[in-house]
Amino acid sequence: MxxxxxxxxxxxxxxxLVLPTVLSFKIDEQAHAARAMWNLLHAWWLMMPREKRTLANADAAIRQARKDVEFLAVLPAQAAQAVLKTYLQAWKNCWEGRAEAPNFKARFRAVLSVxxxxxxxxxxxxxxxxxxxxxxxxxxxxxxxxxxxxxxxxxxxxxxxxxxxxxxxxxxxxxxxxxxxxxxxVPEPHEGPEVGIDVGIAVPLALSDGKSFRHGAWLTAKEQAKLLRLERRSAVLRQHRKRGEKTSKRLQCVYGQIARLSAKAKRRRQDWQQKTTTTIARAYGTVVVEALQITNMVKSAKGTIDQPGKNVAQKSGLNRSIHAEAWGRMVVMLGYKLTQRGGTLVKVPAPGTSQRCSMCGVTTPGNRESQVVFVCKNPECGWSGNADHNAGRNVLHLYRIGHVAIPAAGRRSRQARKRVQPATAR
Incomplete structure (x- = not known):
């Protein structure tokens, strides 16, 4: 054996965490100190000549900052060192084309963390x-x-x-x-079958073997009514706010209630994604998905003053629906859960998967008559069926013929790499 x-x-x-109010305030202070430490470190980095941007100099700078700035002392020394490590890793990711250059963290937009x-x-x-x-x-x-x-x-x-x-x-x-x-x-290779997955909005996940995974609304009817009431209330309060005037406490309270409802919906969505991806990872050995450029898919359709966009409201609603499904996080979950069980996640190019007939292989833009039904326009075929499952079969077909997407740095990352020159700390 x-x-x-x-x-x-x-x-x-x-x-x-279950925190009393006093302890919650203490962690808030540490988080704001960590954010301020990041901003001070970023300002120091931009001011220093390239040859002085070293790990030793940066470490000495944050140690001096903790002595000179009183409120930074609430941040533990090891947590301050972690800020430095995270900051240098952000530059490394930028140099290697995986992300854009790091920037200052705003007080109300940055995620508080320690x-x-x-x-x-x-x-x-x-x-x-x-x-x-x-x-x-x-x-x-x-x-x-x-x-x-x-x-x-x-x-x-x-x-x-x-x-x-x-x-x-x-x-x-x-x-x-x-x-x-x-x-x-180390897990043994998964002996499960191969499956292609088409992601969508009406049908979140449609599999090539005819199965599908759906979900209902993330908020109950009562919660949706409350959210609508709060959004109307915030719109009324914003009308009385002058330009440049500080947000009133009443409006901040309404914003907080809206944010809590949105966070509750996000938790429920993540719970559904965790359970669904676990089910798929247990049942299948190879899962094939589309290599979607989600950033390009959710671009605004407003256009410019000279060339205004068309159907702007409809496109905005579509963008919100795409963001709500969180396809990127779904693929990440599938990836690590398949690896944990000995399976494989493969990405294939996305163009044409919804317009190709999975029976005869003919690709025609008019094949997909609606979001639900697929009807092949080839006179020799004429097959009709569910459009989402047809796309899932096409996704699996691309993998079987060896048409696999090769990951590459995006154009924005390449531009960031050209714009920012590596320093000595690299």
Whole structure:
């Protein structure tokens, strides 16, 4: 009998924190200090000559900033070092064409977060079937929701442990995302069948074997009515706000209620995506999806003053629907879940998959008469069927003939790489 091969796996787990108001304010202060540290570091980086942009100089700069600026002292020293590490990684991603150049973080648009880079500082203890306690530097012991068995206590060792965490705030409160490292058996190749997936709006996921995955509205009828009432209320309050005037507390309160409802819908959407992608990853060995350029698909149709766009309102509604489905996050979930189970995720070019007949192979723009029905215009074929499942079969056909999309840096990333010259710190 052959020995089982073990491999390291790194993943994250997000849990909800239960914070008293005093401790919540303390973490808010640390998060704003981390954001200010990023902005100061970015300003220093832009002012320094290229030859002085080194890791040692940047480290000395943030140490001096913590001494000179009083409110930065609330941020733990290791969290400040994590800001520096994240900032340098952002430049590295820019140089390698994976992202644009880093920029300043605005107070109201940036996501508040604080990093805890050392797992030993957390001192995690499970105190109840549903609750655990974690130590946050310069804050204290905090209770969190226990929804997954973590490698803590006697279960923790050099290969199975929590290496760190990050505190993240959304519109529903603070959460903690643990970074976990485990030693697990390398999965055997998945023996499941191949399947092609077509993503859409009316039918979120249509599979080539005739199956489909749908979902209802993310908010109940009562919640939707409340959201509509709040949006109308915010529109009335904005009418009384003069240009350049500070937002009133009443309007901020309405904005907060709208944001909480939106965050609740987002959580439900992510829950559906997690369950759906797990079902697909367990059933299929090879999953083929389209390599969609979502950024290009959701571009505005307003146009310019000289050449105004057409059907702008309809295109705006379509863009909102595409954003709401979060196809990119769905593909990411499928990717790591298939890898964990020995499966494979493949991307194929998207053009023509909805206009090609999966029976005869003829591609005609008029084949798809509607969003639901596909009717082949080839006189020798004349096949008709569900348009989404037909597109899923075409996606799988492209993979079988070897027409696989090759990932490449986008034009915007290449332009950013040309615009920003690498510095000595690289």
């Amino acid at each position: 052959s020995e089982q091969v073990l491999g390291k796996r790194q993943f994250g787990h997000k849990a909800r 990093d805890v880079p050392q797992g030993r500082d957390l001192n995690i203890v499970r105190v109840h079937r549903r609750w655990g306690m974690v130590n946050i530097p310069k804050v204290g012991r905090v209770r969190f929701r226990w929804t997954k068995d973590l490698p803590v206590g006697k279960r923790a060792d050099r290969d199975n442990r929590i290496t760190g965490a990050r505190l993240i705030k959304d519109d529903l409160g603070w959460h903690i995302a643990f970074r976990i490292q485990t030693l697990e058996p």
